[in-house]
Amino acid sequence: MTSVVNGRVLFNSIPKASIEPGKTLIVDKSETIDPEKAALNGGILLKIVILSVDPYMRTLMNAPDPKKGLLHTYTPGQPIAGLGIAEVVRTETDEVKVGDHVHGFMPFQNYLILPGLAAGVTPFKVLENKFNLPWTYFVGVLGLTGQTAYMAWKEFSKAKEGETVFVTSGAGAVGSIVIQIAKKQGLKVIASAGSEEKLKYMKSLGADVVFNYKTTQTAEVLGREGPIDIYWDNVGGETLDAALLAANFKARFIECGLMASFGGKPAPIQNFEHAIAKNITIYGFTLTPIYPKYEKEFYDTWPELVANGEIKHKEHLFHGLEGVEQGVVAFQDGSNVGKAVIVL
Amino acid sequence: MTSVVNGRVLFNSIPKASIEPGKTLIVDKSETIDPEKAALNGGILLKIVILSVDPYMRTLMNAPDPKKGLLHTYTPGQPIAGLGIAEVVRTETDEVKVGDHVHGFMPFQNYLILPGLAAGVTPFKVLENKFNLPWTYFVGVLGLTGQTAYMAWKEFSKAKEGETVFVTSGAGAVGSIVIQIAKKQGLKVIASAGSEEKLKYMKSLGADVVFNYKTTQTAEVLGREGPIDIYWDNVGGETLDAALLAANFKARFIECGLMASFGGKPAPIQNFEHAIAKNITIYGFTLTPIYPKYEKEFYDTWPELVANGEIKHKEHLFHGLEGVEQGVVAFQDGSNVGKAVIVL
Incomplete structure (x- = not known):
C-alpha cells in the first residue's frame, strides 16, 4: 500500500x-x-x-x-x-x-x-x-447525547412519579431521550419543537403534550398544562422566562443549553424573581464533571435497553x-x- | 383597669x-x-x-x-x-x-x-x-435574619476554606451575618453596600474587600478580586450579571432577594449563559422550607455566640x-x- x-x-x-x-x-x-x-x-x-x-x-x-x-x-x-x-x-x-x-x-x-x-x-x-x-x-444514544440525558436527569431532576416536566428541543438527540426517561418514571411530559414532523416524533416517544413553539405561545401551553416541576432547558431566553412563570414550588431547572443564544446575543431573562419565591434550583451543567459517577451504570444498562428497542432514537x-x-x-x-x- | x-x-x-x-x-x-x-x-x-x-x-x-x-x-x-x-x-x-x-x-x-x-x-x-x-x-440575629443567613449558608453554600464569597447588602441584617459566618469558615469575603458608613461596618465584621456599588463598578472589583465561588445575592439585576461573569467553575449562587426589583420592574439578566459553561448552581430560596432542619442546632448554639460577642450585629x-x-x-x-x- x-x-x-x-x-x-x-x-x-x-x-x-x-x-x-x-x-x-x-x-x-x-x-x-x-x-x-x-x-x-x-x-x-x-x-x-x-x-x-x-x-x-x-x-x-x-x-x-x-x-x-x-x-x-x-x-x-x-x-x-x-x-x-x-x-x-x-x-x-x-x-x-x-x-x-x-x-x-x-x-x-x-x-x-x-x-x-x-x-x-x-x-x-x-x-x-x-x-x-x-x-x-x-x-449518540450510547454516547454523548444519551449520556447527557441519562446522567444529568439522574444527578439533578429529583423526579417523582406524577410530576410534570417540560422538555425543549424534544426531538433533538438529548431531548428525545429525556422524554423517554421521564415517561418511564411516570411523569407527565410537555415537549416543544419547531416542526410538525418533530411533534409527531415526540408523540411517538410518549410525550403527553407537544407543541410547535413557532406557532404557539409557550407561556400559554405551560399555563394550561403546568405547573412544571422540572424544566429541561435546551433553549434559554423567552422560553426560560415562560418556564419560570409556570414553575411549581421547588421546581428543578436543568440547564443543558441555550440555543436561543446560539451564535448571537443571549436573550435576557426577565422573570428571575420567580426563582426565589418558588424556591427553584437552577442547575447549569456540562457532562464532564458528572460523567465518572454514572459511567459504569450507563454502559452496564443502556446498550441492552437500546438493543431491545426500549429506548428509541x-x-x-x-x-x-x-x-x-x-x-x-x-x-x-x-x-x-x-x-x-x-x-x- | x-x-x-x-x-x-x-x-x-x-x-x-x-x-x-x-x-x-x-x-x-x-x-x-x-x-x-x-x-x-x-x-x-x-x-x-x-x-x-x-x-x-x-x-x-x-x-x-x-x-x-x-x-x-x-x-x-x-x-x-x-x-x-x-x-x-x-x-x-x-x-x-x-x-x-x-x-x-x-x-x-x-x-x-x-x-x-x-x-x-x-x-x-x-x-x-x-x-x-x-x-x-x-x-434579628436570633430570629428571621440570623436564621436566614445561618440556615441558607448551611444548606446551599458548600463553602470550603480558601474559597471566595461575594456578599451584597453586606451591612444589612442578613448580609452582615453572612460575612461573619464566611470569615469564621476561612473564606475571602468581598462585600458591597451603598454608603461609607456601611463600608466601615463591613470592614469591622472582617470583610476582606469592601466597595460602594454606587461609586465603583461591581464587575471591575470582582474581575480583580474574584473569581467568586459563592455569591450571596440580595439585589439581583446587573449585580447578578456581574457575579455570573466573575463566577468560578462550580460556583453556588444563593438567591436571597432581589432589591434591584424592589417595588419596580426586575432588571433583566444578560449573562445567564455563564451558568452552563461554568456549572453554576443557583438556589432560589425562602426560609420556611429549610427552617425545620436547622431550628434545633440554631437555638442550641447561637444565643451563646451572640452573648459572647462572637457574632456581632x-x-x-x-x-x-x-x-x-x-x-x-x-x-x-x-x-x-x-x-x-x-x-x-
Whole structure:
C-alpha cells in the first residue's frame, strides 16, 4: 500500500454570528499518510470511522473567553476536534488489537497516530459491543447525547412519579431521550419543537403534550398544562422566562443549553424573581464533571435497553468529511432530527 | 383597669411602585380592649412588645399573584402581619404562664387574643432566654435574619476554606451575618453596600474587600478580586450579571432577594449563559422550607455566640406603631443599617 490522502476538517475563521458554509470550516486534502509504513514509535494507527457533531462545537468556534469558562477553543488553521470512533489499523502496544474500536475526543481527520490510549484530552477507550449494535450509536444514544440525558436527569431532576416536566428541543438527540426517561418514571411530559414532523416524533416517544413553539405561545401551553416541576432547558431566553412563570414550588431547572443564544446575543431573562419565591434550583451543567459517577451504570444498562428497542432514537447521518459542515449548519437552521453523525 | 386603645397598622392601599408614607400604611386607633376583662374563651391575651420589619413585607404589599408563588398578600383594610414577640398578660391555658415571651407571625397591633399557641400561620413558640439577651435580638440575629443567613449558608453554600464569597447588602441584617459566618469558615469575603458608613461596618465584621456599588463598578472589583465561588445575592439585576461573569467553575449562587426589583420592574439578566459553561448552581430560596432542619442546632448554639460577642450585629430601632412605616421606608431608600426592629 502506498500513501493515501489524510483529509482534515480545518477551522478556517471565527464566525461573526452564523456559521458561514465554505468559510468557517474547510476540508483540506494536502496531507498524506502511508498506513502500512507510517512510523508509530510504539503507538497506534487509527482510521477514524465515525464523527459526532454536537451543539457545543459552535461554542468552540468562538474566540477563547476565560470569563465565560471558555478556556480552549478551536485554533484557526488547525483541525477541529470532537468525539469520534476509530478502528485500530496497526498497533505497537498491546493496549489494543487490530480491529478494536476506540472512542475519544479526536481531531476531525481520516487517520490519526496515537502514542497510546491515555494520550487524549481524556483517555481513549476501547468500546465493547456485545449486542452488535451499529457503531454510530456509540456517539449518540450510547454516547454523548444519551449520556447527557441519562446522567444529568439522574444527578439533578429529583423526579417523582406524577410530576410534570417540560422538555425543549424534544426531538433533538438529548431531548428525545429525556422524554423517554421521564415517561418511564411516570411523569407527565410537555415537549416543544419547531416542526410538525418533530411533534409527531415526540408523540411517538410518549410525550403527553407537544407543541410547535413557532406557532404557539409557550407561556400559554405551560399555563394550561403546568405547573412544571422540572424544566429541561435546551433553549434559554423567552422560553426560560415562560418556564419560570409556570414553575411549581421547588421546581428543578436543568440547564443543558441555550440555543436561543446560539451564535448571537443571549436573550435576557426577565422573570428571575420567580426563582426565589418558588424556591427553584437552577442547575447549569456540562457532562464532564458528572460523567465518572454514572459511567459504569450507563454502559452496564443502556446498550441492552437500546438493543431491545426500549429506548428509541433517531440518527441524522452525513457522509464524509464534507458532511461535518452540513451537520453543524443543520443545528443552526433547526433542520436536524435526532443525532447528527458523520460516517467516514 | 378599663379599656385601652388597641392600635393597629392597617394596610390601606396597594402601592404602585414605591411605598407612599401616610397612604400605603395607616395607624388606626379606633379599637379598644380591656386587658383585665376581655373574654379569652380558653385562650391567651398577648401584649405585643417587639415587631420585626423585613424586606419580604414589601412583596406582600403587592396584589396576589399565584404564578409568582405569591398566594397570600396583605388585605387592604386589615392589619399587616409579620414576625413579632409578645408578652403573656393573661392566660386560660397552661401552654404558657403570665410573663412568658412568645414568638410568631402576628398582626401588627398592640394586643392580641390567641386561642392557643398552635393558632398562628405557623405555631407560636415560647422563647427561652437563658443568656438574658434583649428581646429585640429574637427577631434579628436570633430570629428571621440570623436564621436566614445561618440556615441558607448551611444548606446551599458548600463553602470550603480558601474559597471566595461575594456578599451584597453586606451591612444589612442578613448580609452582615453572612460575612461573619464566611470569615469564621476561612473564606475571602468581598462585600458591597451603598454608603461609607456601611463600608466601615463591613470592614469591622472582617470583610476582606469592601466597595460602594454606587461609586465603583461591581464587575471591575470582582474581575480583580474574584473569581467568586459563592455569591450571596440580595439585589439581583446587573449585580447578578456581574457575579455570573466573575463566577468560578462550580460556583453556588444563593438567591436571597432581589432589591434591584424592589417595588419596580426586575432588571433583566444578560449573562445567564455563564451558568452552563461554568456549572453554576443557583438556589432560589425562602426560609420556611429549610427552617425545620436547622431550628434545633440554631437555638442550641447561637444565643451563646451572640452573648459572647462572637457574632456581632446592629439594630435599627423604631418606636411605636408609627415606626413600622418608617422601618419599611428605610429599606426602600437604603438608609437602614442592621436589623429594623419596632419597639412598642
